[in-house]
Amino acid sequence: MEDSQIQAAFENFKNVLRTVTAKSLKDHSQMTDVEVGEVSGRSTCVYGHSMALILVAGGGIRLTFKAHYNRFDIEKIGANVLKYAKGKPIDRQVNDYMREYCNLSGGALKAALTGAGVGAGMSLPLVTRGFDEVFVLAEDSMVKQMSYVWQLRSQGCTIHCGVDVVIDREEVFPILEKLSVSAEEKDSDLEFL
Amino acid sequence: MAKILVVDDSQLVRTQLRKALEEVKHQVVEAENGKIGFEAWKANPDLKLIICDVNMPEVDGIGMLTLLSEAKPANLCPIIMLTTESKNELKEKGRALGVRAWMIKPFTPDKLLAVLEKLKI
Numbered sequence: 125m126e127d128s129q130i131q132a133a134f135e136n137f138k139n140v141l142r143t144v145t146a147k148s149l150k151d152h153s154q155m156t157d158v159e160v161g162e163v164s165g166r167s168t169c170v171y172g173h174s175m176a177l178i179l180v181a182g183g184g185i186r187l188t189f190k191a192h193y194n195r196f197d198i199e200k201i202g203a204n205v206l207k208y209a210k211g212k213p214i215d216r217q218v219n220d221y222m223r224e225y226c227n228l229s230g231g232a233l234k235a236a237l238t239g240a241g242v243g244a245g246m247s248l249p250l251v252t253r254g255f256d257e258v259f260v261l262a263e264d265s266m267v268k269q270m271s272y273v274w275q276l277r278s279q280g281c282t283i284h285c286g287v288d289v290v291i292d293r294e295e296v297f298p299i300l301e302k303l304s305v306s307a308e309e310k311d312s313d314l315e316f317l
Numbered sequence: 318m319a320k321i322l323v324v325d326d327s328q329l330v331r332t333q334l335r336k337a338l339e340e341v342k343h344q345v346v347e348a349e350n351g352k353i354g355f356e357a358w359k360a361n362p363d364l365k366l367i368i369c370d371v372n373m374p375e376v377d378g379i380g381m382l383t384l385l386s387e388a389k390p391a392n393l394c395p396i397i398m399l400t401t402e403s404k405n406e407l408k409e410k411g412r413a414l415g416v417r418a419w420m421i422k423p424f425t426p427d428k429l430l431a432v433l434e435k436l437k438i
């Protein structure tokens with residue numbers, strides 16, 4: 125496969141990542157003003173005190189989605205939702221909020237990949253120290269890999285999102301190049317069985 | 318007013334569901350995974366509805382539905398799955414185990430209450 129085709133696939137996938145994670149944050153925080161920003165650093169930098177992460181894998185693709193955050197940012201970003209907590213939100217509630225955010229973003233990514241024919245599964249989300257990022261290394265392998273970091277900004281606060289993607293099969297690249305998601309709510313979010 | 322079991326490993330989601338349901342005078346029982354959810358179901362024979370996540374530690378949502386099915390209740394109350402999962406295979410499995418509605422997270426209180434109305438809860 126040509127390098128230019130691989131790059132085109134990764135560039136489109138980055139677009140999908142930004143769209144999906146921004147929409148997930150808007151829905152999860154019940155806010156409309158979420159901006160996406162670019163970051164020039166590597167995905168293996170430590171961007172926050174805490175990190176929520178989830179693994180989506182299967183069908184020739186493995187990715188770890190990470191959301192780096194600081195507690196005081198999430199108290200503001202999640203204010204519409206964390207107001208349900210009694211008094212000032214405690215660490216456990218902030219971490220639960222971010223764990224659920226990872227769950228939503230991972231679920232949306234998985235649904236996009238599954239809809240495009242890449243059968244992927246998802247782990248349970250996990251929250252750990254931001255410093256643990258240095259242990260999440262993209263593995264050396266014969267296949268292509270991508271690391272990418274972007275920002276989600278709202279209410280003057282920032283979440284740094286990162287992803288490490290490993291592609292095991294070349295057939296995945298044309299799928300990633302054509303992958304698309306909608307930023308709008310879908311009727312398929314509810315089905316009577 | 319109905320007694321509703323809410324099963325999700327996220328306390329935030331359970332709190333959001335509790336708020337939405339108590340707002341319209343329903344009574345809520347919470348469980349943080351399928352194993353505790355099954356125990357809560359056994360302890361509350363007057364439940365009118367179960368709202369359940371899929372991906373949970375220890376016993377997941379499908380695991381809990383399997384336990385409910387194996388208990389062979391005379392009348393199992395309606396079940397709504399509230400999850401990030403959308404695979405058709407899972408929905409089919411859920412339908413076979415008594416799931417009546419499949420909602421993708423995040424939910425809004427309006428949408429949730431509309432589903433309850435449709436299920437006549």
